[in-house]
Amino acid sequence: MPTLANLRSKRVADGTVCRRCRSGEEDVSYVFRFCPAAMEIWQMLDLSWVNNSMIQSFWDWLTWIFKRSTYKQCRVFCCGMWFFWGSRNKLMHERKIELGRELSMKVLSIQQKRFQIDGGSGGLGSDGSTPKTENSLAHRIAKEALRREEETHLEGEALHCLQMSPEGKWRRFPN
Template sequence: MPSKITFTIWRISWDFIPNFANLRYMRVISNDRCPRCCSGVEESLHVFRECPMTTKVWQLLNLSWVMNNMSQNIWEWLTWVFKRSNNGQCLLFCYALWLIWFSRNQLIHERKNTTKRALVLNIQRHMAEYEGLKVLKNNESISRSYTIQEVILRRKIHFDAAFNSRIFRSASGLVGWYLRGNLMVLKMVIHRNVPSPFAAEAYACLEGTKLGISLRTHSVRLTGDSKTIIKKCQETSTDKSMIGAIIRDIQNKKSDFQELIFQYIHRSENSYAHRLAKNTLEKEDTTYLMGEELKSHAFASVENWPRNPD
């Protein structure tokens, strides 16, 4: 990246920028209100994450997930974003930080107020010039299909459970798909001392979340045929049911993703994961198959796995 941008990011990460909070701390000024929104103290996190102007910029850039982390330390927040970004998103994020600060200084020193959309277009233009891409044909609108950043790796994971009430044992069947419907991974897990069918489904969903993390996937859609489990995972309130501890484990892992979606599907649409779970419970065999290993497994044959699960 250009040195002017890397140097600015370095200054931001150490909070070495002359925002109003820092200037007031050094007794240079007395008013530390944000000059854009006038609703909060202009510290670094407010400038780059919390100001209404900035939040809209992240939304327009399809980077609204960077606001999911509410750390009160600028270094921790930047580190969290960088760890969860691919290369294209890192570049876009850094260009945005640089131009957000640049436009703020224009407002202070030149009384030039840049609109949110104009700022986003400016960020995209600089990014396009750096990447050697053509400038957008229509600079007056932001096309959602125009992606400077790399495509987010979206994956779909189907999960289901089989339960044996006689021995309190369950099996989780997980089927991972690529974005275009190609089979990516199979995972079968045995669980012991499982108290109920609901707990079995919850364990299967938890295993699906763990699988998404192990695949280093930015965006995952977890689909299952248990309305109860899906609804509990979608809620943000604390679950106080018998399976509350498992649901909390699932919800605590949301921060490992940019996007984690829980979706209910009918039993007929989840037949692959169901067959996998049932077969695993009968054989009591924990298995993880990916890549070339899939070809040797009976469930991964061409006849059993069509290209498009939808």
């Protein structure tokens, strides 16, 4: 990773001091493990246990985290690393500082959206159905079909979408 320590070893950068905290040498371990900002973010994401200083190698540390964490914790951790590295790049290239609170809120927001999409409850009712409040368009279509006493709704539209043109191509991509 292009940390300041790596860039200096290639004679691309002069200094190696972490620009976020201005105290440690910015290598990959410092960025994600030892920088006070990283420690703050892990704590805000309820992942303070990742701050295990007994493990020296960055790769051993990552392996230890993935072996020890749940699926959800892995996703939060990876998302946290992604946003933290992006924040570090904004600081380096745009001189824009993002606070730990901002980053942790972004991570939690993304994870909440993923939970809803990927399967948590996903907005489903206890019987597995989608409540009317979560799918008002489908509800209106079904209600209108019932009002017209149609036996099916969207059937014609769905079949129309699947028809192919004379050239053998889709008229439009199926959803």
